[in-house]
Amino acid sequence: MLNNVVLMGRLTADPELRQTSTGIEVTSFSIAIDRGYVRQGEERQTDFINCVAWRQTAKFITSYFRKGQMIAVTGSLQTRNYEDKNGNKRVATDVVVANASFCGSKSETGASSAPANAPYSAPAASFSTAAASDFEELQGDDDLPF
Numbered sequence: 368m369l370n371n372v373v374l375m376g377r378l379t380a381d382p383e384l385r386q387t388s389t390g391i392e393v394t395s396f397s398i399a400i401d402r403g404y405v406r407q408g409e410e411r412q413t414d415f416i417n418c419v420a421w422r423q424t425a426k427f428i429t430s431y432f433r434k435g436q437m438i439a440v441t442g443s444l445q446t447r448n449y450e451d452k453n454g455n456k457r458v459a460t461d462v463v464v465a466n467a468s469f470c471g472s473k474s475e476t477g478a479s480s481a482p483a484n485a486p487y488s489a490p491a492a493s494f495s496t497a498a499a500s501d502f503e504e505l506q507g508d509d510d511l512p513f
Contacts, residue, residue: 372462374416375439375470376400384429394425395461398438418442420464428467437470 376398384394395417402412418440420428432438442464451457 370443371441372444373439373441374398374400374418374462375437376416378432378434378436378438379415381434382425382429382432384425391422392425393419393421394429395419396428398440416462417460418462418464420467424464424467428464431469432467439468439470440464441466 379397379399382394382396384392386392398416398418400414400416402414405411420440428438440462442462444460445463446458446460449457449459
């Protein structure tokens with residue numbers, strides 16, 4: 368069986384980190400996703416998809432994402448039954464997020480300023496100063512995999 372969801376959209380609110388009674392981190396949020404088509408004479412429709420993330424994924428999302436930012440998530444679709452205040456039976460559908468990724472421009476995601484508790488990562492190596500003598504010409508292409 369297959370249950371795989373891939374979404375990209377904008378957060379509708381700042382995600383907040385909470386904990387279950389057993390201390391497991393969780394966050395719930397929704398993503399606004401514009402539909403890919405517009406009927407003539409109508410405005411573009413938007414779907415609001417409810418998502419939930421657990422443990423490290425929840426920490427990551429609440430640390431680095433804010434309302435209005437683009438986010439890409441992968442996960443699975445899950446339904447649950449509950450009873451509302453009036454005793455009516457309801458069904459809720461959520462995306463259980465396994466992975467979240469940044470989307471959009473660097474200025475839009477705020478990736479240039481990491482939170483104070485973020486781990487240090489060295490800048491990527493730059494190869495723009497390489498000279499032609501730094502490379503070796505291959506003789507024959509019998510060993511190349513392509």
